[in-house]
Amino acid sequence: MAKERVFSGVQPTGNIHLGNYLGALKQFVELQDEAECLYCVVDMHAITVPQDPKELREHVLDVASLYMAVGLDPKKAILFVQSEVSGHAELGWILNCSSYTGELSRMTQFKAKNKGRESAPTGLFTYPVLMAADILLYDTNVVPVGNDQKQHIELCRDLALRVNHRFPDTFVVPEGRFMKSGARIMSLDDPTSKMSKSAENIHSRISLLDTDAKIKKSIMRATTDSDMTIRFDPENKPGVSNLLTIYSALSGMSIPEVEAKFDGAGYGDLKKSLVTVTQEALTPIRDRFDQIRHSSELDDILDDGAARARALAEPVLDRVKEHFGIGRLK
Ligand code: AMP
Ligand code: TRP
Numbered sequence: 001m002a003k004e005r006v007f008s009g010v011q012p013t014g015n016i017h018l019g020n021y022l023g024a025l026k027q028f029v030e031l032q033d034e035a036e037c038l039y040c041v042v043d044m045h046a047i048t049v050p051q052d053p054k055e056l057r058e059h060v061l062d063v064a065s066l067y068m069a070v071g072l073d074p075k076k077a078i079l080f081v082q083s084e085v086s087g088h089a090e091l092g093w094i095l096n097c098s099s100y101t102g103e104l105s106r107m108t109q110f111k112a113k114n115k116g117r118e119s120a121p122t123g124l125f126t127y128p129v130l131m132a133a134d135i136l137l138y139d140t141n142v143v144p145v146g147n148d149q150k151q152h153i154e155l156c157r158d159l160a161l162r163v164n165h166r167f168p169d170t171f172v173v174p175e176g177r178f179m180k181s182g183a184r185i186m187s188l189d190d191p192t193s194k195m196s197k198s199a200e201n202i203h204s205r206i207s208l209l210d211t212d213a214k215i216k217k218s219i220m221r222a223t224t225d226s227d228m229t230i231r232f233d234p235e236n237k238p239g240v241s242n243l244l245t246i247y248s249a250l251s252g253m254s255i256p257e258v259e260a261k262f263d264g265a266g267y268g269d270l271k272k273s274l275v276t277v278t279q280e281a282l283t284p285i286r287d288r289f290d291q292i293r294h295s296s297e298l299d300d301i302l303d304d305g306a307a308r309a310r311a312l313a314e315p316v317l318d319r320v321k322e323h324f325g326i327g328r329l330k
Contacts, residue, residue: 006140016197016208019194023184033076067079068288099126138312138313141172157175160173170320185245188222225239
């Protein structure tokens, strides 16, 4: 049987954090040995909000380097930059013409990002359609992402099915793969909202490239509660439960094992131990990142990735255009 095709993407904004790592990147690495994987740095998604051009370029290389620092091997997986494969934009437009403003208005991420504004940037509104194009352009079977992308994956499937209904066998209908534990890492200072790249308080998140001192500071001041027992109960004890989730995901211990380890201990003990576990997990990533980011290989790897991605995208895009009747027949 042919290997399954896997696609996923991460935005090149700064601060790739533990949520991105545990919710997405860790799965990417697991999948590279069993499937044909494409992992993309989605710079065209990043410009749905204003970006500083110089910083954006740097961040593209940062994320590509982080991909490799967390264990992706460019010999196994295709690593590339979205804007370097023009098929994403082309298919994005075609799918825009098959989507409805009503369904896009229901996307919770759009609603959250656009809170209170009367008019929204059009790119922000159609962002999930470009994401669908990213996925469908490669006849993708599986999309590993964090839980927060569930609705976008559903939309992608809806679009694929809708087009297939009109033009049979145009798209492969993909499935999301959501990680069970650690799928949603919450913010350290407000454990009722998810850890995010853009939150103002830097201590709300642990970035993968944080120093040991920063890791310690952020964890030690994480919000807990006044109840004093270490127990996994996201509803009533969101802060402590989030620390347990991170502990479990980084150490490989199950949540009940972590609970048992800290039975009768104080929050300070849990936090101190979590500081060590986190530092031990991130130090090797930081070291590899430093090597790769400034190596001359990085450009060659991304050139090669884009060429391989283009070769896979071309026949799919030809098929889509043929079915829609655009362009002359090849
Ligand atoms: P983004 O930073 O939005 O480009 O997200 C990159 C990947 O990380 C996506 O697959 C997200 O679902 C995932 N992700 C982002 N934030 C979190 C979080 N707090 N917890 C778990 N996964 C997350
Ligand atoms: N929208 C995703 C996020 O914010 C990033 C993304 C863009 C993506 N295109 C994708 C993820 C395709 C998976 C597949 O996290």
